[in-house]
Amino acid sequence: MKFDIVTIIAPGLLGASLAAAMREKGMAGEIRIWARRAEVRKACQREDWCDCVFDDLEQSVVDADLVWIASPVGVVGRIARVIAPHLRKGAIVSDVGSTKSMIVEQCEAALADSGTHFVGSHPMAGSEKSGHEYADASLFEGMPCFVTPTDQTENGALNQILEFWSLLGMELTETTPEVHDRIVASVSHLPHLVASALSYTLAKSVDSTWLKHAGNGLADTTRIASGSVPVWKDIIQQNREQIMPMLSSLILNLEEIKYRIEAGDADTLGEILEQGKSFRDQLN
Protein backbone atom coordinates (compact mmCIF):
# COMPACT_ATOMS: atom_id res chain seq x y z
CA MET A 1 0.00 0.00 0.00
CA LYS A 2 1.44 3.34 -1.07
CA PHE A 3 -0.19 6.76 -1.36
CA ASP A 4 1.41 9.32 -3.68
CA ILE A 5 0.64 12.36 -1.56
CA VAL A 6 -0.38 12.27 2.11
CA THR A 7 -1.22 15.39 4.11
CA ILE A 8 -1.07 15.38 7.89
CA ILE A 9 -2.94 18.22 9.50
CA ALA A 10 -1.63 19.19 12.94
CA PRO A 11 1.46 17.18 13.84
CA GLY A 12 1.12 16.44 17.53
CA LEU A 13 2.39 13.17 18.97
CA LEU A 14 -0.06 11.12 16.88
CA GLY A 15 0.24 13.03 13.61
CA ALA A 16 4.03 13.14 13.71
CA SER A 17 4.23 9.45 14.67
CA LEU A 18 1.89 8.65 11.76
CA ALA A 19 4.27 10.45 9.42
CA ALA A 20 7.29 8.66 10.88
CA ALA A 21 5.59 5.26 10.57
CA MET A 22 4.50 5.86 6.96
CA ARG A 23 8.00 6.95 6.01
CA GLU A 24 9.60 3.96 7.71
CA LYS A 25 7.25 1.54 5.96
CA GLY A 26 7.38 3.29 2.58
CA MET A 27 3.63 3.89 2.63
CA ALA A 28 3.76 7.46 1.28
CA GLY A 29 5.47 9.20 -1.62
CA GLU A 30 5.27 12.80 -0.48
CA ILE A 31 4.40 13.59 3.14
CA ARG A 32 3.04 17.10 3.68
CA ILE A 33 2.62 18.66 7.09
CA TRP A 34 0.29 21.51 7.90
CA ALA A 35 0.97 23.21 11.21
CA ARG A 36 -0.49 26.39 12.62
CA ARG A 37 2.67 27.58 14.38
CA ALA A 38 5.79 28.68 12.48
CA GLU A 39 8.18 27.05 14.97
CA VAL A 40 6.43 23.71 14.57
CA ARG A 41 6.68 23.97 10.77
CA LYS A 42 10.36 24.79 11.11
CA ALA A 43 11.01 21.84 13.42
CA CYS A 44 9.08 19.42 11.18
CA GLN A 45 11.06 20.51 8.13
CA ARG A 46 14.20 19.08 9.72
CA GLU A 47 12.62 15.62 10.11
CA ASP A 48 13.02 12.86 7.55
CA TRP A 49 9.29 12.12 7.79
CA CYS A 50 8.35 15.53 6.42
CA ASP A 51 8.84 16.49 2.76
CA CYS A 52 7.20 19.90 2.84
CA VAL A 53 5.32 22.13 5.25
CA PHE A 54 2.32 24.37 4.70
CA ASP A 55 0.91 27.30 6.57
CA ASP A 56 -2.13 27.40 4.28
CA LEU A 57 -4.60 24.69 5.24
CA GLU A 58 -6.48 24.75 1.94
CA GLN A 59 -3.29 24.49 -0.14
CA SER A 60 -1.95 21.63 1.97
CA VAL A 61 -4.63 19.17 0.80
CA VAL A 62 -4.66 19.95 -2.94
CA ASP A 63 -3.92 16.74 -4.90
CA ALA A 64 -3.51 14.67 -1.71
CA ASP A 65 -4.70 11.04 -1.91
CA LEU A 66 -4.97 10.68 1.85
CA VAL A 67 -5.54 13.37 4.47
CA TRP A 68 -5.15 12.77 8.19
CA ILE A 69 -6.78 15.30 10.49
CA ALA A 70 -4.75 14.84 13.67
CA SER A 71 -5.88 17.99 15.45
CA PRO A 72 -7.57 18.18 18.86
CA VAL A 73 -11.04 16.64 18.56
CA GLY A 74 -12.81 19.97 19.05
CA VAL A 75 -11.64 21.35 15.68
CA VAL A 76 -11.71 18.26 13.43
CA GLY A 77 -15.16 19.12 12.05
CA ARG A 78 -14.17 22.72 11.36
CA ILE A 79 -11.01 21.63 9.52
CA ALA A 80 -13.06 19.23 7.40
CA ARG A 81 -15.32 22.11 6.37
CA VAL A 82 -12.34 24.27 5.40
CA ILE A 83 -10.58 21.63 3.30
CA ALA A 84 -13.70 20.11 1.67
CA PRO A 85 -13.76 22.37 -1.44
CA HIS A 86 -10.03 21.83 -2.09
CA LEU A 87 -9.81 18.03 -1.94
CA ARG A 88 -9.37 16.10 -5.15
CA LYS A 89 -12.17 13.68 -6.12
CA GLY A 90 -11.68 10.27 -4.54
CA ALA A 91 -9.41 11.50 -1.75
CA ILE A 92 -9.73 9.68 1.55
CA VAL A 93 -9.96 11.69 4.76
CA SER A 94 -9.58 10.15 8.21
CA ASP A 95 -8.84 11.35 11.73
CA VAL A 96 -7.28 10.03 14.92
CA GLY A 97 -9.71 11.54 17.43
CA SER A 98 -10.53 9.95 20.77
CA THR A 99 -14.23 10.61 20.31
CA LYS A 100 -16.22 9.56 17.30
CA SER A 101 -19.96 10.34 17.21
CA MET A 102 -19.63 14.11 16.93
CA ILE A 103 -16.55 14.03 14.65
CA VAL A 104 -18.00 11.48 12.23
CA GLU A 105 -21.28 13.38 12.01
CA GLN A 106 -19.51 16.70 11.39
CA CYS A 107 -17.03 15.30 8.86
CA GLU A 108 -19.63 13.35 6.91
CA ALA A 109 -21.72 16.51 6.67
CA ALA A 110 -18.71 18.63 5.64
CA LEU A 111 -17.56 16.24 2.93
CA ALA A 112 -21.02 15.11 1.78
CA ASP A 113 -20.98 16.56 -1.74
CA SER A 114 -17.22 16.70 -2.32
CA GLY A 115 -16.77 13.31 -3.99
CA THR A 116 -14.33 12.34 -1.23
CA HIS A 117 -14.56 9.67 1.45
CA PHE A 118 -14.45 10.06 5.21
CA VAL A 119 -13.65 7.16 7.55
CA GLY A 120 -13.39 7.74 11.32
CA SER A 121 -10.39 6.22 13.12
CA HIS A 122 -9.21 6.12 16.69
CA PRO A 123 -5.78 4.60 17.22
CA MET A 124 -5.42 4.07 20.99
CA ALA A 125 -1.74 4.81 21.04
CA GLY A 126 0.07 7.63 22.73
CA SER A 127 1.32 8.46 26.14
CA GLU A 128 1.15 11.31 28.60
CA LYS A 129 3.76 12.98 26.38
CA SER A 130 2.50 15.25 23.65
CA GLY A 131 4.02 17.07 20.70
CA HIS A 132 5.78 16.26 17.42
CA GLU A 133 9.14 16.07 19.19
CA TYR A 134 8.12 12.69 20.62
CA ALA A 135 7.30 11.23 17.17
CA ASP A 136 7.74 7.46 17.27
CA ALA A 137 7.29 5.22 14.21
CA SER A 138 6.56 2.22 16.47
CA LEU A 139 3.93 4.00 18.57
CA PHE A 140 1.07 2.06 16.98
CA GLU A 141 2.58 -1.44 17.09
CA GLY A 142 0.33 -3.89 18.95
CA MET A 143 -2.06 -1.22 20.25
CA PRO A 144 -5.85 -1.24 19.78
CA CYS A 145 -7.45 0.84 17.03
CA PHE A 146 -11.09 1.57 16.29
CA VAL A 147 -12.42 2.22 12.82
CA THR A 148 -15.99 3.51 12.90
CA PRO A 149 -17.87 3.31 9.59
CA THR A 150 -21.50 4.37 9.21
CA ASP A 151 -24.04 3.56 6.52
CA GLN A 152 -22.60 6.48 4.54
CA THR A 153 -19.07 5.08 4.47
CA GLU A 154 -17.71 3.97 1.09
CA ASN A 155 -16.48 0.39 1.19
CA GLY A 156 -13.26 0.88 -0.77
CA ALA A 157 -12.15 3.73 1.48
CA LEU A 158 -13.04 1.74 4.59
CA ASN A 159 -10.92 -1.18 3.40
CA GLN A 160 -7.97 1.08 2.69
CA ILE A 161 -8.09 2.61 6.16
CA LEU A 162 -8.40 -0.85 7.73
CA GLU A 163 -5.38 -2.03 5.73
CA PHE A 164 -3.47 1.14 6.64
CA TRP A 165 -3.78 0.55 10.41
CA SER A 166 -3.05 -3.14 10.00
CA LEU A 167 0.23 -2.33 8.29
CA LEU A 168 1.11 -0.17 11.29
CA GLY A 169 0.60 -3.22 13.51
CA MET A 170 -2.63 -2.16 15.19
CA GLU A 171 -5.29 -4.51 16.58
CA LEU A 172 -8.43 -3.46 14.73
CA THR A 173 -12.01 -3.18 15.92
CA GLU A 174 -14.77 -2.04 13.60
CA THR A 175 -17.80 -0.63 15.35
CA THR A 176 -20.28 2.25 15.20
CA PRO A 177 -19.26 5.73 16.44
CA GLU A 178 -21.81 5.41 19.27
CA VAL A 179 -20.56 2.07 20.60
CA HIS A 180 -17.01 3.37 20.31
CA ASP A 181 -17.89 6.37 22.44
CA ARG A 182 -19.56 4.23 25.09
CA ILE A 183 -16.48 1.99 25.31
CA VAL A 184 -13.92 4.80 25.56
CA ALA A 185 -16.04 6.68 28.10
CA SER A 186 -15.56 3.62 30.34
CA VAL A 187 -12.03 2.46 29.66
CA SER A 188 -10.40 5.82 28.95
CA HIS A 189 -12.35 9.01 29.70
CA LEU A 190 -13.69 8.08 33.15
CA PRO A 191 -10.22 6.88 34.30
CA HIS A 192 -8.79 10.18 33.06
CA LEU A 193 -11.30 12.24 35.05
CA VAL A 194 -10.67 10.10 38.12
CA ALA A 195 -6.91 10.61 37.90
CA SER A 196 -7.44 14.35 37.41
CA ALA A 197 -9.94 14.63 40.27
CA LEU A 198 -7.57 12.80 42.63
CA SER A 199 -4.63 15.01 41.62
CA TYR A 200 -6.76 18.14 41.93
CA THR A 201 -7.94 17.08 45.40
CA LEU A 202 -4.40 16.42 46.57
CA ALA A 203 -3.12 19.64 44.98
CA LYS A 204 -5.43 21.56 47.29
CA SER A 205 -4.75 19.64 50.51
CA VAL A 206 -1.30 18.13 50.45
CA ASP A 207 1.87 19.73 51.75
CA SER A 208 4.38 19.29 48.93
CA THR A 209 7.00 17.96 51.37
CA TRP A 210 4.71 14.94 51.82
CA LEU A 211 5.25 13.82 48.26
CA LYS A 212 8.55 12.17 49.03
CA HIS A 213 6.50 9.70 51.11
CA ALA A 214 4.44 8.63 48.14
CA GLY A 215 5.03 5.12 46.85
CA ASN A 216 4.32 3.91 43.33
CA GLY A 217 0.60 3.74 44.03
CA LEU A 218 0.03 7.49 43.87
CA ALA A 219 2.25 7.85 40.79
CA ASP A 220 0.37 5.09 38.94
CA THR A 221 -3.09 6.22 39.95
CA THR A 222 -2.50 9.80 38.81
CA ARG A 223 -0.21 9.20 35.81
CA ILE A 224 -2.72 10.09 33.07
CA ALA A 225 -3.60 13.38 34.78
CA SER A 226 -0.37 14.61 33.16
CA GLY A 227 -2.00 14.43 29.74
CA SER A 228 -2.42 17.55 27.61
CA VAL A 229 -5.15 19.72 29.12
CA PRO A 230 -6.46 21.25 25.86
CA VAL A 231 -6.67 17.77 24.30
CA TRP A 232 -8.59 16.29 27.24
CA LYS A 233 -10.84 19.28 27.78
CA ASP A 234 -12.02 18.78 24.21
CA ILE A 235 -12.41 15.03 24.49
CA ILE A 236 -14.53 15.31 27.61
CA GLN A 237 -16.81 17.95 26.15
CA GLN A 238 -17.23 15.98 22.93
CA ASN A 239 -18.12 12.74 24.69
CA ARG A 240 -20.07 14.16 27.57
CA GLU A 241 -23.25 12.29 26.72
CA GLN A 242 -21.51 8.97 27.40
CA ILE A 243 -19.29 10.23 30.22
CA MET A 244 -22.00 11.78 32.42
CA PRO A 245 -23.76 8.56 33.48
CA MET A 246 -20.42 6.88 34.21
CA LEU A 247 -19.32 9.84 36.33
CA SER A 248 -22.61 9.83 38.24
CA SER A 249 -22.26 6.16 38.95
CA LEU A 250 -18.67 6.61 40.16
CA ILE A 251 -19.77 9.37 42.54
CA LEU A 252 -22.58 7.18 43.90
CA ASN A 253 -20.11 4.37 44.51
CA LEU A 254 -17.73 6.70 46.35
CA GLU A 255 -20.67 7.86 48.47
CA GLU A 256 -21.44 4.25 49.28
CA ILE A 257 -17.81 3.58 50.22
CA LYS A 258 -17.84 6.66 52.43
CA TYR A 259 -21.06 5.54 54.10
CA ARG A 260 -19.69 2.03 54.75
CA ILE A 261 -16.52 3.42 56.31
CA GLU A 262 -18.51 5.82 58.49
CA ALA A 263 -20.83 3.03 59.59
CA GLY A 264 -17.91 0.72 60.35
CA ASP A 265 -19.45 -1.80 57.93
CA ALA A 266 -16.18 -3.55 57.11
CA ASP A 267 -17.94 -6.52 55.48
CA THR A 268 -19.68 -4.49 52.79
CA LEU A 269 -16.58 -2.35 52.32
CA GLY A 270 -14.64 -5.58 51.82
CA GLU A 271 -17.14 -6.78 49.20
CA ILE A 272 -16.74 -3.53 47.27
CA LEU A 273 -12.95 -3.77 47.38
CA GLU A 274 -13.21 -7.43 46.34
CA GLN A 275 -15.32 -6.64 43.28
CA GLY A 276 -12.91 -3.87 42.34
CA LYS A 277 -9.99 -6.26 42.72
CA SER A 278 -11.68 -8.95 40.57
CA PHE A 279 -12.21 -6.42 37.82
CA ARG A 280 -8.61 -5.17 38.00
CA ASP A 281 -7.17 -8.68 38.07
CA GLN A 282 -8.72 -9.29 34.63
CA LEU A 283 -6.49 -6.60 33.15
CA ASN A 284 -3.23 -8.46 33.76
Added chain:
Amino acid sequence: MKFDIVTIIAPGLLGASLAAAMREKGMAGEIRIWARRAEVRKACQREDWCDCVFDDLEQSVVDADLVWIASPVGVVGRIARVIAPHLRKGAIVSDVGSTKSMIVEQCEAALADSGTHFVGSHPMAGSEKSGHEYADASLFEGMPCFVTPTDQTENGALNQILEFWSLLGMELTETTPEVHDRIVASVSHLPHLVASALSYTLAKSVDSTWLKHAGNGLADTTRIASGSVPVWKDIIQQNREQIMPMLSSLILNLEEIKYRIEAGDADTLGEILEQGKSFRDQLN
Protein backbone atom coordinates in the same frame (compact mmCIF):
# COMPACT_ATOMS: atom_id res chain seq x y z
CA MET B 1 24.04 -4.42 64.05
CA LYS B 2 23.12 -7.99 64.87
CA PHE B 3 20.28 -9.38 66.98
CA ASP B 4 20.69 -12.86 68.45
CA ILE B 5 17.07 -13.90 68.13
CA VAL B 6 14.48 -12.17 65.94
CA THR B 7 10.84 -13.23 65.78
CA ILE B 8 8.68 -12.30 62.84
CA ILE B 9 4.99 -12.60 63.50
CA ALA B 10 2.90 -13.21 60.37
CA PRO B 11 5.11 -13.59 57.30
CA GLY B 12 3.26 -11.84 54.51
CA LEU B 13 5.15 -10.02 51.78
CA LEU B 14 6.64 -7.55 54.26
CA GLY B 15 7.43 -9.97 57.09
CA ALA B 16 9.03 -12.52 54.77
CA SER B 17 11.00 -9.81 52.95
CA LEU B 18 12.21 -8.51 56.32
CA ALA B 19 13.48 -11.98 57.17
CA ALA B 20 15.17 -12.32 53.78
CA ALA B 21 16.83 -8.88 54.10
CA MET B 22 18.08 -9.57 57.66
CA ARG B 23 19.53 -12.89 56.58
CA GLU B 24 21.24 -11.41 53.55
CA LYS B 25 22.81 -8.65 55.61
CA GLY B 26 23.71 -10.88 58.57
CA MET B 27 21.55 -8.82 60.92
CA ALA B 28 20.05 -11.76 62.81
CA GLY B 29 21.40 -14.92 64.46
CA GLU B 30 18.23 -16.98 64.68
CA ILE B 31 15.18 -15.98 62.67
CA ARG B 32 11.92 -17.35 64.02
CA ILE B 33 8.67 -17.24 62.13
CA TRP B 34 5.24 -17.48 63.66
CA ALA B 35 2.44 -18.21 61.19
CA ARG B 36 -1.18 -19.08 61.86
CA ARG B 37 -1.57 -21.52 58.98
CA ALA B 38 0.26 -24.86 58.84
CA GLU B 39 0.94 -24.61 55.08
CA VAL B 40 2.62 -21.24 55.53
CA ARG B 41 4.80 -22.64 58.34
CA LYS B 42 5.73 -25.56 56.11
CA ALA B 43 6.60 -23.29 53.18
CA CYS B 44 8.67 -20.94 55.37
CA GLN B 45 10.65 -23.85 56.79
CA ARG B 46 12.07 -24.48 53.34
CA GLU B 47 13.43 -20.92 53.05
CA ASP B 48 16.97 -19.94 54.02
CA TRP B 49 15.61 -16.89 55.84
CA CYS B 50 13.73 -19.03 58.36
CA ASP B 51 15.50 -21.02 61.09
CA CYS B 52 12.46 -22.29 62.94
CA VAL B 53 8.69 -21.97 62.83
CA PHE B 54 6.17 -21.68 65.66
CA ASP B 55 2.45 -22.30 65.85
CA ASP B 56 2.37 -20.96 69.42
CA LEU B 57 2.48 -17.17 69.43
CA GLU B 58 3.54 -16.88 73.07
CA GLN B 59 6.39 -19.38 72.69
CA SER B 60 7.65 -17.70 69.52
CA VAL B 61 8.75 -14.53 71.33
CA VAL B 62 10.43 -16.07 74.39
CA ASP B 63 14.06 -14.83 74.58
CA ALA B 64 13.72 -12.80 71.36
CA ASP B 65 15.70 -9.54 71.23
CA LEU B 66 13.62 -8.08 68.46
CA VAL B 67 10.02 -8.88 67.53
CA TRP B 68 8.37 -7.70 64.32
CA ILE B 69 4.59 -7.76 64.25
CA ALA B 70 3.94 -7.92 60.50
CA SER B 71 0.27 -8.90 60.67
CA PRO B 72 -2.64 -6.98 59.15
CA VAL B 73 -3.03 -3.69 61.01
CA GLY B 74 -6.34 -4.72 62.60
CA VAL B 75 -4.71 -7.37 64.82
CA VAL B 76 -1.37 -5.76 65.75
CA GLY B 77 -2.71 -4.47 69.09
CA ARG B 78 -4.23 -7.83 69.99
CA ILE B 79 -0.95 -9.63 69.19
CA ALA B 80 0.95 -7.18 71.38
CA ARG B 81 -1.38 -7.99 74.29
CA VAL B 82 -0.87 -11.74 73.81
CA ILE B 83 2.93 -11.62 73.63
CA ALA B 84 3.48 -8.96 76.33
CA PRO B 85 3.82 -11.30 79.32
CA HIS B 86 6.24 -13.60 77.45
CA LEU B 87 8.77 -11.06 76.20
CA ARG B 88 12.16 -10.85 77.85
CA LYS B 89 13.04 -7.59 79.59
CA GLY B 90 14.60 -5.11 77.20
CA ALA B 91 13.16 -6.71 74.05
CA ILE B 92 12.27 -4.31 71.23
CA VAL B 93 8.93 -4.69 69.50
CA SER B 94 8.08 -2.94 66.25
CA ASP B 95 5.53 -3.31 63.48
CA VAL B 96 5.22 -2.54 59.77
CA GLY B 97 1.62 -1.32 59.72
CA SER B 98 0.33 1.25 57.24
CA THR B 99 -1.54 3.10 59.98
CA LYS B 100 0.05 4.32 63.17
CA SER B 101 -2.13 6.23 65.66
CA MET B 102 -4.30 3.31 66.70
CA ILE B 103 -1.51 0.73 66.57
CA VAL B 104 0.96 2.80 68.58
CA GLU B 105 -1.66 3.58 71.20
CA GLN B 106 -2.68 -0.08 71.52
CA CYS B 107 0.88 -1.42 71.58
CA GLU B 108 2.15 1.13 74.08
CA ALA B 109 -0.76 0.24 76.37
CA ALA B 110 -0.19 -3.50 75.91
CA LEU B 111 3.55 -3.33 76.64
CA ALA B 112 3.40 -0.58 79.28
CA ASP B 113 4.52 -2.58 82.29
CA SER B 114 6.50 -5.32 80.56
CA GLY B 115 9.95 -3.71 80.62
CA THR B 116 10.05 -3.89 76.82
CA HIS B 117 10.14 -1.14 74.21
CA PHE B 118 7.70 -0.46 71.39
CA VAL B 119 8.59 1.66 68.36
CA GLY B 120 6.09 2.11 65.53
CA SER B 121 7.39 1.68 61.97
CA HIS B 122 5.89 1.95 58.53
CA PRO B 123 8.15 0.89 55.68
CA MET B 124 6.42 2.04 52.47
CA ALA B 125 7.58 -0.89 50.44
CA GLY B 126 5.54 -3.60 48.84
CA SER B 127 3.54 -4.07 45.73
CA GLU B 128 0.12 -5.26 44.72
CA LYS B 129 1.51 -8.78 45.32
CA SER B 130 1.02 -10.28 48.74
CA GLY B 131 2.28 -13.37 50.56
CA HIS B 132 5.57 -14.84 51.77
CA GLU B 133 6.17 -16.44 48.37
CA TYR B 134 7.10 -13.01 46.98
CA ALA B 135 9.73 -12.40 49.69
CA ASP B 136 12.39 -10.03 48.36
CA ALA B 137 15.47 -9.00 50.32
CA SER B 138 15.79 -5.81 48.25
CA LEU B 139 12.15 -4.74 48.72
CA PHE B 140 13.07 -1.91 51.10
CA GLU B 141 16.02 -0.44 49.18
CA GLY B 142 15.52 3.25 48.45
CA MET B 143 11.89 3.33 49.60
CA PRO B 144 10.45 5.72 52.21
CA CYS B 145 9.99 4.58 55.80
CA PHE B 146 8.28 6.25 58.75
CA VAL B 147 9.30 5.73 62.34
CA THR B 148 6.77 7.22 64.76
CA PRO B 149 8.00 7.72 68.31
CA THR B 150 5.86 9.27 71.05
CA ASP B 151 6.85 10.78 74.39
CA GLN B 152 6.73 7.24 75.81
CA THR B 153 9.32 5.87 73.38
CA GLU B 154 12.67 4.83 74.83
CA ASN B 155 15.56 6.52 73.06
CA GLY B 156 17.86 3.53 72.76
CA ALA B 157 15.14 1.42 71.16
CA LEU B 158 14.22 4.25 68.80
CA ASN B 159 17.82 4.56 67.64
CA GLN B 160 18.10 0.84 67.06
CA ILE B 161 14.97 0.80 64.90
CA LEU B 162 16.18 3.84 62.96
CA GLU B 163 19.52 2.12 62.34
CA PHE B 164 17.75 -1.10 61.37
CA TRP B 165 15.78 0.54 58.56
CA SER B 166 18.81 2.54 57.44
CA LEU B 167 20.76 -0.67 57.01
CA LEU B 168 17.95 -1.95 54.79
CA GLY B 169 18.42 1.12 52.59
CA MET B 170 15.25 2.97 53.51
CA GLU B 171 14.77 6.76 53.42
CA LEU B 172 13.73 7.59 56.98
CA THR B 173 11.23 10.09 58.29
CA GLU B 174 10.59 10.48 62.00
CA THR B 175 7.22 11.97 62.85
CA THR B 176 4.25 11.57 65.20
CA PRO B 177 1.71 8.81 64.60
CA GLU B 178 -0.94 11.47 63.88
CA VAL B 179 1.06 13.34 61.24
CA HIS B 180 1.98 10.00 59.67
CA ASP B 181 -1.67 9.06 59.42
CA ARG B 182 -2.58 12.37 57.81
CA ILE B 183 0.18 11.97 55.22
CA VAL B 184 -0.65 8.39 54.26
CA ALA B 185 -4.37 9.16 54.09
CA SER B 186 -3.45 11.58 51.29
CA VAL B 187 -0.68 9.87 49.40
CA SER B 188 -1.73 6.25 49.86
CA HIS B 189 -5.17 5.52 51.30
CA LEU B 190 -7.20 7.97 49.23
CA PRO B 191 -5.51 6.82 45.98
CA HIS B 192 -6.31 3.24 46.95
CA LEU B 193 -9.98 3.99 47.50
CA VAL B 194 -10.10 5.89 44.21
CA ALA B 195 -8.58 2.99 42.29
CA SER B 196 -11.01 0.58 43.97
CA ALA B 197 -14.04 2.79 43.35
CA LEU B 198 -13.14 3.15 39.68
CA SER B 199 -12.65 -0.61 39.30
CA TYR B 200 -15.89 -1.30 41.16
CA THR B 201 -17.78 1.15 38.94
CA LEU B 202 -16.39 -0.42 35.78
CA ALA B 203 -17.00 -3.95 37.09
CA LYS B 204 -20.70 -3.16 37.21
CA SER B 205 -21.01 -1.39 33.86
CA VAL B 206 -18.40 -2.63 31.44
CA ASP B 207 -18.77 -5.49 29.01
CA SER B 208 -15.67 -7.59 29.56
CA THR B 209 -15.03 -7.76 25.79
CA TRP B 210 -14.35 -4.01 26.00
CA LEU B 211 -11.25 -4.52 28.09
CA LYS B 212 -9.11 -5.34 25.09
CA HIS B 213 -9.63 -1.70 24.06
CA ALA B 214 -8.11 -0.40 27.26
CA GLY B 215 -4.76 1.32 26.96
CA ASN B 216 -2.20 1.69 29.70
CA GLY B 217 -4.22 4.46 31.34
CA LEU B 218 -6.86 2.16 32.79
CA ALA B 219 -4.26 -0.37 33.92
CA ASP B 220 -2.20 2.30 35.70
CA THR B 221 -5.13 4.08 37.28
CA THR B 222 -6.56 0.88 38.78
CA ARG B 223 -3.34 -1.03 39.54
CA ILE B 224 -3.44 -0.71 43.33
CA ALA B 225 -7.05 -1.98 43.44
CA SER B 226 -5.42 -5.42 43.09
CA GLY B 227 -4.03 -5.15 46.61
CA SER B 228 -5.03 -7.60 49.31
CA VAL B 229 -8.62 -6.91 50.37
CA PRO B 230 -8.29 -7.99 54.02
CA VAL B 231 -5.17 -5.84 54.40
CA TRP B 232 -6.81 -2.75 52.91
CA LYS B 233 -10.15 -3.20 54.64
CA ASP B 234 -8.24 -3.03 57.92
CA ILE B 235 -6.09 -0.06 56.92
CA ILE B 236 -9.10 1.98 55.89
CA GLN B 237 -11.03 1.24 59.06
CA GLN B 238 -8.01 2.03 61.22
CA ASN B 239 -7.31 5.36 59.55
CA ARG B 240 -10.87 6.43 58.89
CA GLU B 241 -10.59 9.61 60.93
CA GLN B 242 -7.98 10.97 58.49
CA ILE B 243 -9.48 9.38 55.37
CA MET B 244 -13.05 10.67 55.71
CA PRO B 245 -12.37 14.38 55.09
CA MET B 246 -10.15 13.53 52.10
CA LEU B 247 -12.86 11.30 50.64
CA SER B 248 -15.49 14.00 51.14
CA SER B 249 -13.33 16.53 49.40
CA LEU B 250 -12.70 14.17 46.47
CA ILE B 251 -16.44 13.60 46.05
CA LEU B 252 -17.08 17.36 46.10
CA ASN B 253 -14.44 17.85 43.43
CA LEU B 254 -15.98 15.15 41.23
CA GLU B 255 -19.37 16.85 41.69
CA GLU B 256 -17.80 20.09 40.55
CA ILE B 257 -16.25 18.43 37.50
CA LYS B 258 -19.61 16.89 36.67
CA TYR B 259 -21.33 20.23 37.00
CA ARG B 260 -18.76 21.97 34.77
CA ILE B 261 -19.14 19.32 32.07
CA GLU B 262 -22.93 19.53 32.23
CA ALA B 263 -22.83 23.31 32.03
CA GLY B 264 -20.39 23.21 29.09
CA ASP B 265 -18.01 25.34 31.17
CA ALA B 266 -14.85 24.21 29.38
CA ASP B 267 -12.72 26.99 30.87
CA THR B 268 -13.28 26.00 34.49
CA LEU B 269 -12.99 22.32 33.58
CA GLY B 270 -9.67 23.16 31.94
CA GLU B 271 -8.46 24.95 35.09
CA ILE B 272 -9.30 21.90 37.19
CA LEU B 273 -7.46 19.59 34.80
CA GLU B 274 -4.53 22.05 34.76
CA GLN B 275 -4.21 22.08 38.55
CA GLY B 276 -4.39 18.29 38.58
CA LYS B 277 -1.68 18.13 35.92
CA SER B 278 0.59 20.55 37.83
CA PHE B 279 0.29 18.40 40.93
CA ARG B 280 1.02 15.21 38.99
CA ASP B 281 3.95 16.70 37.14
CA GLN B 282 5.69 17.25 40.50
CA LEU B 283 5.82 13.50 41.02
CA ASN B 284 8.16 12.82 38.13
